[in-house]
Amino acid sequence: MSIHHVRRRALRWSFLLAGTVLLSACASAPAPDEQVSLARNALNRAVSAGATQYAPVPMRTAQDKTMQMERALGEKNYGQARGLAEQIEVDAALAERMARTAKLQKELQAAQAGLQVLKQEMLQAPNAGLTPATTLSN
Numbered sequence: 001m002s003i004h005h006v007r008r009r010a011l012r013w014s015f016l017l018a019g020t021v022l023l024s025a026c027a028s029a030p031a032p033d034e035q036v037s038l039a040r041n042a043l044n045r046a047v048s049a050g051a052t053q054y055a056p057v058p059m060r061t062a063q064d065k066t067m068q069m070e071r072a073l074g075e076k077n078y079g080q081a082r083g084l085a086e087q088i089e090v091d092a093a094l095a096e097r098m099a100r101t102a103k104l105q106k107e108l109q110a111a112q113a114g115l116q117v118l119k120q121e122m123l124q125a126p127n128a129g130l131t132p133a134t135t136l137s138n
Helices: 003-027 033-048 056-074 078-124 133-137
Strands: none
16 A cells, blocks of 8 residues: 555545534534524514514514524524524514504603693683682682
């Protein structure tokens, strides 16, 4: 056996070993169950907060990424699924906060409108029901 033949065999075995290590590393990646669960919970909270109505753009983004995550899980591409789950959680949290903010702004506007009505009523009848106690006793 020549030295050239030995080097060639060693090189083949090295590539075979490296390929086996890479395949086993990919196969041993655990499913991102916790991240997927957190993403789904965040998505449910956003829906409950009314994000589909008040924050449709980030909500749609989260829903689109959910479909991609489900596809990645089906293909056992756990790295991609984990990344998408983290993005979904952020997008859904943004949608939830935007929806809650929009609802609070709506309530604030209603309260301000109610105050404006009360002010108008007080200006139209400034003395109604507000007679001083001194004039009643005389």
